[in-house]
Amino acid sequence: MSHYYEENDLERFDEMGKYRPDLYENFMNYYQGVMSAGALSVREKALIALAVAHAVQCPYCIDAYTRGSLEAGSNLEEMTEAIHVAAAIRGGATLIHGIQAHNAAAKITL
Amino acid sequence: MLPFARQLAHLGYADLKAKNVSTLQVNLGWRCNQSCKHCHLMAGPHRPEQMERDTIDAIVRVVERWSIPSVDLTGGAPELNPHYEHLVERLDRSGTHIITRSNLTILFEPGQEHLAEFYRDHRVELVCSLPYYQEDLVDRLRGAGVFQKSLEALRRLNRLGYGQPESGLKLNLMYNPAGAYLPPEPGALEEVFRRELAQRYGIQFHQLLTLLNMPIGRFKEFLERSRNYERYMGKLVSVFNPATVSGLMCRSLISVAWDGRLYDCDFNQAMDLSLLAGLPQTIGDFDLPALASRSIHLGDHCYGCTAGQGSSCGGRLAEG
Numbered sequence: 001m002s003h004y005y006e007e008n009d010l011e012r013f014d015e016m017g018k019y020r021p022d023l024y025e026n027f028m029n030y031y032q033g034v035m036s037a038g039a040l041s042v043r044e045k046a047l048i049a050l051a052v053a054h055a056v057q058c059p060y061c062i063d064a065y066t067r068g069s070l071e072a073g074s075n076l077e078e079m080t081e082a083i084h085v086a087a088a089i090r091g092g093a094t095l096i097h098g099i100q101a102h103n104a105a106a107k108i109t110l
Numbered sequence: 111m112l113p114f115a116r117q118l119a120h121l122g123y124a125d126l127k128a129k130n131v132s133t134l135q136v137n138l139g140w141r142c143n144q145s146c147k148h149c150h151l152m153a154g155p156h157r158p159e160q161m162e163r164d165t166i167d168a169i170v171r172v173v174e175r176w177s178i179p180s181v182d183l184t185g186g187a188p189e190l191n192p193h194y195e196h197l198v199e200r201l202d203r204s205g206t207h208i209i210t211r212s213n214l215t216i217l218f219e220p221g222q223e224h225l226a227e228f229y230r231d232h233r234v235e236l237v238c239s240l241p242y243y244q245e246d247l248v249d250r251l252r253g254a255g256v257f258q259k260s261l262e263a264l265r266r267l268n269r270l271g272y273g274q275p276e277s278g279l280k281l282n283l284m285y286n287p288a289g290a291y292l293p294p295e296p297g298a299l300e301e302v303f304r305r306e307l308a309q310r311y312g313i314q315f316h317q318l319l320t321l322l323n324m325p326i327g328r329f330k331e332f333l334e335r336s337r338n339y340e341r342y343m344g345k346l347v348s349v350f351n352p353a354t355v356s357g358l359m360c361r362s363l364i365s366v367a368w369d370g371r372l373y374d375c376d377f378n379q380a381m382d383l384s385l386l387a388g389l390p391q392t393i394g395d396f397d398l399p400a401l402a403s404r405s406i407h408l409g410d411h412c413y414g415c416t417a418g419q420g421s422s423c424g425g426r427l428a429e430g
Contacts, residue, residue, distance in 0.1 A: 011344075041298055070287065073294035073302060075244055 010060045043072035050079055051086040111347055114412045121352050126361070126406045128374075131398060133363040135182040135376060135423065136169055137161070138191035140368065144213050146239075146252045148286060150327035150380045153186040165370040166193045168393045170200045176398040180207040182363075182423065184376060187216045189225060202232040209235045211284075211423075214263040215256055226263075230270045235280040237319065237423075238264070241288060243306040251288050264313045273315040282317045290338040292345065292418055293320035296426055319425035324377050324414040346413040354420030357427040360406050366393050374406050376423070377414070383407045 017024030035045055046068040053061030069079050118126055139160035142153040173181060181201050188194055188210055201208050210229065217225050229236060240260055241251050248257035264281075267273060273281030283303065287293050300318035307313040323329045325342060333339035365373040370393045373379040386407050390397050420427025 037298075042295065043298055043302075067291050070289065070291045071294055073299040075242065075247065077244070 005059050007063070010063060041072075043069075043074055046072045047074060047078060047082040051082040054083050055086040055090055111343060111410065114410050114416075115408045117347075117350060117413075118355065118408070121355065123355065126355070126358075126408060128402055128404050128406065129361045130402050131176075131178065131362065131364050133180040133182050133359075134169065134173060134178045135184060135363055135365045136188075136197075137365065137367050137376060137379060138166075138183060138185050138188040138194060138197075140186045141190050142186040142213065143190065143216060143219050144187070144253050144256065146328070147332060148251065148323045148327075148329040150324050150329060150377055151186070152327050152380075157186065159186075159368045160191055161193070161368040161370075163193050163196075165366075165368075165393060166197050168370065168396075169366060170197070170204065172393060172396045173201060173206050174204050176396070178206055180209065182209040182211070184211040184423075187213055187219075189216050189222060190219070195228060198228070198232050198234060207235065208232065209237060211237045211239070213239050213252075214260040217263045217266065218259055226266050226270055226272075229267075230272070230279060233279065235282070236267070236272060237282050237284050238267075238315075239286075240264075240283045241286050243303055243310070247288050261311050261313065264307075264315070265311070268312075268314055273313075275314070281315050282319055283315050284319050284321055286321045286323055290323075290333055290336070290342045292349070293322055293421070295419065296320040317425075320421070321423070321425070322414050322417060322421035324411055326377060326411050327380055343410070343413070346417045349418045350413060350416050351418060351420060351428055352416075354416045354427040357420065357422075358406075358412075358415055359422040359424065359427075360415075363423075364396075364401055370394065372396070372401075377411055378407055378409070381409065381411065383409060 014024075017028075035049070036042070037045075040048075046065055049061065050065040050069050053065050066079070069082075137151075140151050140153045140157035141155065141160060142149075142157070143155060145154035169181075172178065183194070183197070185191070189212070191197075198208060198210075212229075216222055228234075238260075239252070240248065242248055245257040248260065249255065264273070267281055270279070271277045272279040285293060285296075285299065285303070296318055299320065303318050304315070307315070325333060325339065325346070330339065333342050360374040360378075363375065365376050365379050367373060367379045371379075372385050372389075372391055372393065373383065374385060378384075384407070385391060385401075386405055389404050390400055415421050415427070
Protein backbone atom coordinates (compact mmCIF):
# COMPACT_ATOMS: atom_id res chain seq x y z
CA MET A 1 0.00 0.00 0.00
CA SER A 2 1.78 3.16 -1.18
CA HIS A 3 -0.91 5.59 -0.01
CA TYR A 4 -3.66 5.51 2.56
CA TYR A 5 -6.11 6.48 -0.20
CA GLU A 6 -5.99 4.38 -3.40
CA GLU A 7 -8.32 5.38 -6.28
CA ASN A 8 -9.11 1.77 -7.17
CA ASP A 9 -10.25 1.03 -3.62
CA LEU A 10 -13.55 2.71 -4.45
CA GLU A 11 -14.39 -0.23 -6.70
CA ARG A 12 -13.69 -2.61 -3.79
CA PHE A 13 -16.51 -1.18 -1.70
CA ASP A 14 -18.43 -4.45 -1.77
CA GLU A 15 -15.56 -6.18 0.05
CA MET A 16 -17.00 -4.55 3.14
CA GLY A 17 -19.77 -7.14 2.83
CA LYS A 18 -17.37 -10.02 3.39
CA TYR A 19 -17.89 -9.93 7.13
CA ARG A 20 -21.38 -9.35 8.53
CA PRO A 21 -22.98 -9.37 5.07
CA ASP A 22 -26.35 -8.81 6.73
CA LEU A 23 -25.25 -5.38 7.96
CA TYR A 24 -23.72 -4.54 4.61
CA GLU A 25 -26.89 -5.53 2.78
CA ASN A 26 -29.00 -3.45 5.16
CA PHE A 27 -26.72 -0.50 4.58
CA MET A 28 -26.80 -0.88 0.79
CA ASN A 29 -30.58 -1.15 0.69
CA TYR A 30 -30.83 1.94 2.85
CA TYR A 31 -28.23 3.78 0.76
CA GLN A 32 -29.95 3.00 -2.53
CA GLY A 33 -33.30 3.97 -1.08
CA VAL A 34 -31.93 7.27 0.13
CA MET A 35 -30.26 8.14 -3.17
CA SER A 36 -33.24 7.25 -5.38
CA ALA A 37 -35.63 9.94 -6.56
CA GLY A 38 -38.23 10.87 -3.96
CA ALA A 39 -39.38 14.27 -2.78
CA LEU A 40 -35.93 15.37 -3.97
CA SER A 41 -34.62 14.51 -7.42
CA VAL A 42 -31.54 12.37 -8.08
CA ARG A 43 -29.86 15.53 -9.32
CA GLU A 44 -30.54 17.40 -6.05
CA LYS A 45 -29.45 14.45 -3.93
CA ALA A 46 -26.20 14.11 -5.86
CA LEU A 47 -25.44 17.79 -5.17
CA ILE A 48 -26.16 17.33 -1.46
CA ALA A 49 -23.92 14.25 -1.47
CA LEU A 50 -21.17 16.25 -3.17
CA ALA A 51 -21.41 18.98 -0.55
CA VAL A 52 -21.34 16.45 2.30
CA ALA A 53 -18.41 14.67 0.64
CA HIS A 54 -16.44 17.91 0.91
CA ALA A 55 -17.56 18.53 4.46
CA VAL A 56 -16.39 15.08 5.56
CA GLN A 57 -13.41 15.37 3.19
CA CYS A 58 -13.78 11.89 1.74
CA PRO A 59 -11.84 11.64 -1.55
CA TYR A 60 -13.82 8.55 -2.60
CA CYS A 61 -17.10 10.39 -2.12
CA ILE A 62 -15.78 13.49 -3.90
CA ASP A 63 -14.77 11.33 -6.87
CA ALA A 64 -18.07 9.43 -6.86
CA TYR A 65 -20.35 12.45 -6.51
CA THR A 66 -18.46 14.68 -8.90
CA ARG A 67 -19.19 12.00 -11.47
CA GLY A 68 -22.67 11.44 -10.00
CA SER A 69 -23.54 15.14 -10.25
CA LEU A 70 -22.32 15.35 -13.85
CA GLU A 71 -24.23 12.18 -14.70
CA ALA A 72 -27.34 13.73 -13.18
CA GLY A 73 -26.95 16.72 -15.52
CA SER A 74 -25.48 19.26 -13.10
CA ASN A 75 -22.78 21.67 -14.12
CA LEU A 76 -19.67 23.01 -12.42
CA GLU A 77 -21.40 26.25 -11.44
CA GLU A 78 -24.05 24.32 -9.49
CA MET A 79 -21.50 21.91 -8.04
CA THR A 80 -19.27 24.76 -6.89
CA GLU A 81 -22.25 26.45 -5.23
CA ALA A 82 -23.02 23.20 -3.41
CA ILE A 83 -19.41 23.03 -2.18
CA HIS A 84 -19.70 26.63 -1.00
CA VAL A 85 -22.77 25.64 1.00
CA ALA A 86 -20.66 22.98 2.73
CA ALA A 87 -17.90 25.55 3.31
CA ALA A 88 -20.36 28.12 4.65
CA ILE A 89 -21.94 25.68 7.09
CA ARG A 90 -18.53 24.45 8.23
CA GLY A 91 -17.37 28.04 8.62
CA GLY A 92 -20.55 29.02 10.42
CA ALA A 93 -20.24 26.00 12.68
CA THR A 94 -16.71 27.05 13.60
CA LEU A 95 -17.77 30.60 14.34
CA ILE A 96 -20.83 29.67 16.38
CA HIS A 97 -18.58 27.56 18.58
CA GLY A 98 -16.76 30.79 19.27
CA ILE A 99 -19.64 31.58 21.60
CA GLN A 100 -18.59 28.55 23.63
CA ALA A 101 -15.11 30.00 23.86
CA HIS A 102 -16.56 33.31 24.93
CA ASN A 103 -18.75 31.52 27.51
CA ALA A 104 -15.80 29.52 28.78
CA ALA A 105 -13.68 32.63 29.01
CA ALA A 106 -16.47 34.50 30.80
CA LYS A 107 -16.73 31.74 33.32
CA ILE A 108 -13.08 31.88 34.34
CA THR A 109 -12.23 35.51 34.00
CA LEU A 110 -12.93 38.45 36.28
CA MET B 111 -13.67 -7.45 -19.63
CA LEU B 112 -16.29 -9.93 -20.75
CA PRO B 113 -16.62 -9.58 -24.54
CA PHE B 114 -19.99 -8.10 -25.50
CA ALA B 115 -20.94 -11.07 -27.68
CA ARG B 116 -20.41 -13.42 -24.71
CA GLN B 117 -22.40 -11.11 -22.45
CA LEU B 118 -25.33 -11.46 -24.85
CA ALA B 119 -24.78 -15.21 -25.17
CA HIS B 120 -25.28 -15.49 -21.40
CA LEU B 121 -28.69 -13.88 -21.94
CA GLY B 122 -29.60 -16.38 -24.61
CA TYR B 123 -28.69 -14.24 -27.61
CA ALA B 124 -26.14 -16.54 -29.19
CA ASP B 125 -26.72 -14.57 -32.35
CA LEU B 126 -28.26 -11.08 -32.08
CA LYS B 127 -30.61 -10.63 -35.00
CA ALA B 128 -32.37 -7.67 -36.56
CA LYS B 129 -36.17 -7.56 -36.30
CA ASN B 130 -36.85 -5.36 -39.32
CA VAL B 131 -35.50 -2.34 -41.21
CA SER B 132 -37.76 0.55 -40.31
CA THR B 133 -35.04 3.19 -40.67
CA LEU B 134 -32.36 3.76 -43.25
CA GLN B 135 -29.70 5.95 -41.66
CA VAL B 136 -27.77 7.66 -44.40
CA ASN B 137 -24.39 9.20 -43.71
CA LEU B 138 -23.94 11.78 -46.44
CA GLY B 139 -20.30 12.41 -45.69
CA TRP B 140 -17.79 13.18 -43.00
CA ARG B 141 -17.32 16.83 -43.91
CA CYS B 142 -18.58 19.12 -41.18
CA ASN B 143 -18.28 22.81 -40.30
CA GLN B 144 -17.60 21.73 -36.69
CA SER B 145 -14.91 19.45 -35.23
CA CYS B 146 -16.51 18.21 -32.02
CA LYS B 147 -14.24 16.69 -29.42
CA HIS B 148 -16.41 13.62 -29.01
CA CYS B 149 -17.11 12.88 -32.71
CA HIS B 150 -16.97 9.14 -33.38
CA LEU B 151 -16.38 9.78 -37.08
CA MET B 152 -13.67 12.41 -36.54
CA ALA B 153 -15.65 14.63 -38.90
CA GLY B 154 -14.46 18.14 -39.73
CA PRO B 155 -14.09 20.79 -42.41
CA HIS B 156 -11.25 19.03 -44.19
CA ARG B 157 -12.69 15.54 -44.49
CA PRO B 158 -13.05 14.63 -48.17
CA GLU B 159 -15.58 11.80 -47.77
CA GLN B 160 -18.85 12.77 -49.52
CA MET B 161 -21.67 10.65 -50.88
CA GLU B 162 -21.99 10.92 -54.66
CA ARG B 163 -25.13 11.41 -56.72
CA ASP B 164 -25.39 7.84 -58.02
CA THR B 165 -25.30 6.49 -54.45
CA ILE B 166 -28.00 8.96 -53.46
CA ASP B 167 -30.18 7.87 -56.37
CA ALA B 168 -29.65 4.25 -55.34
CA ILE B 169 -30.89 5.14 -51.85
CA VAL B 170 -34.04 6.71 -53.26
CA ARG B 171 -34.68 3.58 -55.31
CA VAL B 172 -34.29 1.40 -52.19
CA VAL B 173 -36.65 3.57 -50.14
CA GLU B 174 -39.27 3.52 -52.89
CA ARG B 175 -38.97 -0.17 -53.70
CA TRP B 176 -39.05 -1.42 -50.14
CA SER B 177 -41.28 1.33 -48.69
CA ILE B 178 -38.78 2.16 -45.93
CA PRO B 179 -40.81 4.13 -43.34
CA SER B 180 -38.08 6.47 -42.14
CA VAL B 181 -34.81 7.91 -43.48
CA ASP B 182 -32.40 9.47 -41.01
CA LEU B 183 -29.84 11.80 -42.60
CA THR B 184 -26.58 12.33 -40.79
CA GLY B 185 -22.92 13.14 -41.35
CA GLY B 186 -20.65 15.13 -40.75
CA ALA B 187 -23.06 17.87 -41.53
CA PRO B 188 -25.39 16.17 -44.04
CA GLU B 189 -26.42 19.52 -45.49
CA LEU B 190 -22.87 20.12 -46.74
CA ASN B 191 -23.32 17.37 -49.27
CA PRO B 192 -24.18 19.14 -52.56
CA HIS B 193 -26.92 16.56 -53.21
CA TYR B 194 -28.63 16.89 -49.81
CA GLU B 195 -31.56 18.91 -51.09
CA HIS B 196 -32.05 16.66 -54.09
CA LEU B 197 -32.22 13.68 -51.74
CA VAL B 198 -34.72 15.34 -49.40
CA GLU B 199 -36.95 16.40 -52.30
CA ARG B 200 -36.99 12.87 -53.73
CA LEU B 201 -37.62 11.29 -50.33
CA ASP B 202 -40.40 13.76 -49.60
CA ARG B 203 -42.12 12.74 -52.82
CA SER B 204 -41.85 9.07 -51.81
CA GLY B 205 -43.75 9.84 -48.58
CA THR B 206 -41.13 8.49 -46.20
CA HIS B 207 -40.50 10.22 -42.89
CA ILE B 208 -37.32 12.33 -43.10
CA ILE B 209 -35.05 13.13 -40.17
CA THR B 210 -32.01 15.37 -40.41
CA ARG B 211 -29.37 15.52 -37.70
CA SER B 212 -28.45 19.17 -37.75
CA ASN B 213 -25.58 20.79 -35.91
CA LEU B 214 -27.55 24.12 -36.06
CA THR B 215 -24.56 26.32 -37.00
CA ILE B 216 -24.87 24.92 -40.52
CA LEU B 217 -27.66 27.47 -41.02
CA PHE B 218 -25.03 30.21 -41.09
CA GLU B 219 -22.68 28.62 -43.60
CA PRO B 220 -22.42 30.34 -46.98
CA GLY B 221 -25.10 29.13 -49.37
CA GLN B 222 -27.29 27.73 -46.58
CA GLU B 223 -29.32 30.89 -45.95
CA HIS B 224 -32.55 29.20 -47.15
CA LEU B 225 -31.96 25.95 -45.23
CA ALA B 226 -34.42 26.54 -42.37
CA GLU B 227 -37.26 27.23 -44.83
CA PHE B 228 -36.17 24.20 -46.86
CA TYR B 229 -36.49 21.96 -43.79
CA ARG B 230 -39.95 23.42 -43.13
CA ASP B 231 -41.18 23.08 -46.69
CA HIS B 232 -40.34 19.38 -46.67
CA ARG B 233 -41.48 18.85 -43.08
CA VAL B 234 -38.10 17.45 -42.11
CA GLU B 235 -37.90 16.33 -38.48
CA LEU B 236 -34.85 17.89 -36.88
CA VAL B 237 -32.58 16.37 -34.25
CA CYS B 238 -30.30 19.20 -33.25
CA SER B 239 -27.08 18.91 -31.29
CA LEU B 240 -27.08 20.97 -28.12
CA PRO B 241 -25.12 19.22 -25.39
CA TYR B 242 -25.99 21.75 -22.68
CA TYR B 243 -27.68 25.06 -21.99
CA GLN B 244 -24.48 26.86 -21.00
CA GLU B 245 -22.10 28.61 -23.36
CA ASP B 246 -18.74 27.56 -21.93
CA LEU B 247 -19.54 23.87 -21.98
CA VAL B 248 -21.01 23.84 -25.48
CA ASP B 249 -18.14 25.88 -26.91
CA ARG B 250 -15.58 23.67 -25.19
CA LEU B 251 -17.12 20.60 -26.80
CA ARG B 252 -18.13 21.92 -30.20
CA GLY B 253 -15.97 24.98 -30.88
CA ALA B 254 -15.78 28.68 -30.05
CA GLY B 255 -18.96 30.61 -30.82
CA VAL B 256 -21.08 27.51 -31.45
CA PHE B 257 -23.44 28.12 -28.53
CA GLN B 258 -24.54 31.61 -29.55
CA LYS B 259 -24.96 30.57 -33.18
CA SER B 260 -26.95 27.53 -32.09
CA LEU B 261 -29.30 29.75 -30.09
CA GLU B 262 -29.77 32.02 -33.07
CA ALA B 263 -30.53 29.01 -35.26
CA LEU B 264 -33.04 27.66 -32.74
CA ARG B 265 -34.80 31.03 -32.56
CA ARG B 266 -35.04 31.11 -36.34
CA LEU B 267 -36.47 27.57 -36.40
CA ASN B 268 -38.94 28.46 -33.62
CA ARG B 269 -40.15 31.43 -35.68
CA LEU B 270 -40.89 29.05 -38.57
CA GLY B 271 -42.99 26.87 -36.26
CA TYR B 272 -40.37 24.28 -35.32
CA GLY B 273 -40.57 23.15 -31.70
CA GLN B 274 -43.91 24.81 -31.03
CA PRO B 275 -46.26 22.73 -28.86
CA GLU B 276 -48.97 22.06 -31.44
CA SER B 277 -46.67 22.14 -34.42
CA GLY B 278 -46.03 19.14 -36.61
CA LEU B 279 -42.57 20.55 -37.23
CA LYS B 280 -40.61 18.35 -34.87
CA LEU B 281 -37.57 19.87 -33.19
CA ASN B 282 -35.73 17.58 -30.80
CA LEU B 283 -32.47 18.38 -29.05
CA MET B 284 -29.64 15.94 -28.54
CA TYR B 285 -27.61 15.97 -25.32
CA ASN B 286 -24.35 14.15 -24.88
CA PRO B 287 -22.05 14.24 -21.84
CA ALA B 288 -19.07 16.59 -21.94
CA GLY B 289 -16.67 13.92 -20.74
CA ALA B 290 -16.10 10.41 -19.48
CA TYR B 291 -19.39 9.95 -17.70
CA LEU B 292 -22.83 8.64 -18.54
CA PRO B 293 -25.80 10.76 -19.60
CA PRO B 294 -28.53 11.53 -17.06
CA GLU B 295 -32.05 10.23 -17.04
CA PRO B 296 -33.55 12.29 -19.89
CA GLY B 297 -36.90 13.16 -18.30
CA ALA B 298 -35.41 15.14 -15.42
CA LEU B 299 -32.82 16.82 -17.62
CA GLU B 300 -35.45 17.70 -20.20
CA GLU B 301 -37.33 19.71 -17.57
CA VAL B 302 -34.18 21.66 -16.74
CA PHE B 303 -33.35 22.25 -20.42
CA ARG B 304 -36.90 23.39 -21.13
CA ARG B 305 -36.91 25.83 -18.22
CA GLU B 306 -33.41 27.21 -18.86
CA LEU B 307 -33.79 27.58 -22.62
CA ALA B 308 -37.22 29.17 -22.30
CA GLN B 309 -36.36 31.56 -19.46
CA ARG B 310 -32.91 32.62 -20.57
CA TYR B 311 -33.30 32.55 -24.33
CA GLY B 312 -36.99 32.17 -25.22
CA ILE B 313 -36.37 28.89 -27.05
CA GLN B 314 -38.79 25.99 -27.35
CA PHE B 315 -38.28 22.38 -28.40
CA HIS B 316 -40.22 19.13 -28.32
CA GLN B 317 -38.04 16.49 -26.73
CA LEU B 318 -34.57 16.12 -25.29
CA LEU B 319 -32.77 12.98 -26.38
CA THR B 320 -29.69 11.78 -24.53
CA LEU B 321 -26.85 9.98 -26.25
CA LEU B 322 -23.88 8.36 -24.57
CA ASN B 323 -20.42 9.06 -25.96
CA MET B 324 -19.25 5.90 -27.69
CA PRO B 325 -15.71 4.82 -26.81
CA ILE B 326 -14.49 5.17 -30.39
CA GLY B 327 -13.14 7.92 -32.66
CA ARG B 328 -12.08 11.23 -31.12
CA PHE B 329 -13.75 10.38 -27.84
CA LYS B 330 -11.66 7.22 -27.55
CA GLU B 331 -8.54 9.29 -28.19
CA PHE B 332 -9.58 11.56 -25.33
CA LEU B 333 -10.24 8.57 -23.05
CA GLU B 334 -6.83 7.14 -23.77
CA ARG B 335 -5.01 10.47 -23.53
CA SER B 336 -6.65 11.23 -20.18
CA ARG B 337 -6.19 7.62 -18.98
CA ASN B 338 -9.94 7.21 -18.57
CA TYR B 339 -10.44 4.44 -21.12
CA GLU B 340 -10.36 1.41 -18.81
CA ARG B 341 -12.51 3.03 -16.17
CA TYR B 342 -15.06 4.22 -18.74
CA MET B 343 -15.29 0.77 -20.32
CA GLY B 344 -15.51 -0.77 -16.85
CA LYS B 345 -18.43 1.52 -16.08
CA LEU B 346 -20.23 0.63 -19.32
CA VAL B 347 -19.83 -3.07 -18.55
CA SER B 348 -20.88 -2.70 -14.91
CA VAL B 349 -24.15 -0.99 -15.85
CA PHE B 350 -25.00 -3.38 -18.70
CA ASN B 351 -28.80 -3.53 -18.79
CA PRO B 352 -30.41 -6.62 -20.39
CA ALA B 353 -33.69 -4.68 -20.78
CA THR B 354 -32.07 -2.55 -23.51
CA VAL B 355 -31.27 -5.45 -25.84
CA SER B 356 -34.72 -5.82 -27.36
CA GLY B 357 -34.73 -2.18 -28.48
CA LEU B 358 -31.17 -1.83 -29.77
CA MET B 359 -31.28 0.44 -32.81
CA CYS B 360 -29.23 -1.96 -34.95
CA ARG B 361 -32.19 -4.33 -34.79
CA SER B 362 -34.41 -1.99 -36.80
CA LEU B 363 -31.93 0.15 -38.75
CA ILE B 364 -29.38 -0.08 -41.54
CA SER B 365 -26.61 2.47 -41.87
CA VAL B 366 -25.45 3.53 -45.33
CA ALA B 367 -21.99 5.04 -45.51
CA TRP B 368 -20.93 7.87 -47.82
CA ASP B 369 -19.48 5.29 -50.23
CA GLY B 370 -22.68 3.24 -50.33
CA ARG B 371 -21.46 0.47 -48.04
CA LEU B 372 -23.93 -0.94 -45.53
CA TYR B 373 -23.35 -1.24 -41.78
CA ASP B 374 -25.35 -2.25 -38.72
CA CYS B 375 -25.06 1.29 -37.32
CA ASP B 376 -23.13 4.54 -37.68
CA PHE B 377 -20.69 3.39 -34.98
CA ASN B 378 -19.82 0.21 -36.88
CA GLN B 379 -19.39 2.44 -39.91
CA ALA B 380 -16.88 4.56 -38.00
CA MET B 381 -14.97 1.41 -37.07
CA ASP B 382 -15.38 -0.11 -40.54
CA LEU B 383 -17.09 -3.19 -39.13
CA SER B 384 -19.00 -4.23 -42.22
CA LEU B 385 -22.13 -6.35 -42.26
CA LEU B 386 -21.36 -10.02 -41.65
CA ALA B 387 -20.21 -12.12 -44.59
CA GLY B 388 -22.90 -13.41 -46.89
CA LEU B 389 -25.11 -10.36 -46.50
CA PRO B 390 -25.62 -7.59 -49.10
CA GLN B 391 -22.74 -5.18 -48.59
CA THR B 392 -23.74 -2.09 -50.59
CA ILE B 393 -26.84 -0.03 -51.24
CA GLY B 394 -26.84 -1.39 -54.78
CA ASP B 395 -27.28 -4.92 -53.38
CA PHE B 396 -29.94 -3.93 -50.83
CA ASP B 397 -32.32 -6.81 -50.21
CA LEU B 398 -34.86 -6.25 -47.47
CA PRO B 399 -35.71 -9.88 -46.63
CA ALA B 400 -32.02 -10.73 -46.23
CA LEU B 401 -31.26 -7.63 -44.16
CA ALA B 402 -34.38 -7.54 -41.99
CA SER B 403 -33.43 -10.72 -40.13
CA ARG B 404 -29.65 -10.47 -40.40
CA SER B 405 -27.22 -11.26 -37.61
CA ILE B 406 -25.57 -8.15 -36.18
CA HIS B 407 -21.81 -7.57 -36.21
CA LEU B 408 -21.02 -7.01 -32.52
CA GLY B 409 -18.04 -5.43 -30.79
CA ASP B 410 -17.19 -4.29 -27.29
CA HIS B 411 -18.21 -0.72 -28.17
CA CYS B 412 -21.78 -2.12 -28.19
CA TYR B 413 -21.65 -1.85 -24.38
CA GLY B 414 -22.26 1.85 -25.04
CA CYS B 415 -25.77 1.12 -26.33
CA THR B 416 -26.71 -1.20 -23.45
CA ALA B 417 -25.42 0.92 -20.56
CA GLY B 418 -27.97 2.03 -17.97
CA GLN B 419 -31.17 2.99 -19.71
CA GLY B 420 -29.53 2.32 -23.04
CA SER B 421 -28.48 4.72 -25.74
CA SER B 422 -29.32 5.19 -29.38
CA CYS B 423 -29.66 7.87 -32.02
CA GLY B 424 -33.27 8.08 -30.82
CA GLY B 425 -32.31 8.51 -27.17
CA ARG B 426 -32.63 6.01 -24.33
CA LEU B 427 -33.93 2.48 -24.88
CA ALA B 428 -35.35 1.38 -21.51
CA GLU B 429 -37.63 3.08 -19.03
CA GLY B 430 -35.89 4.38 -15.91
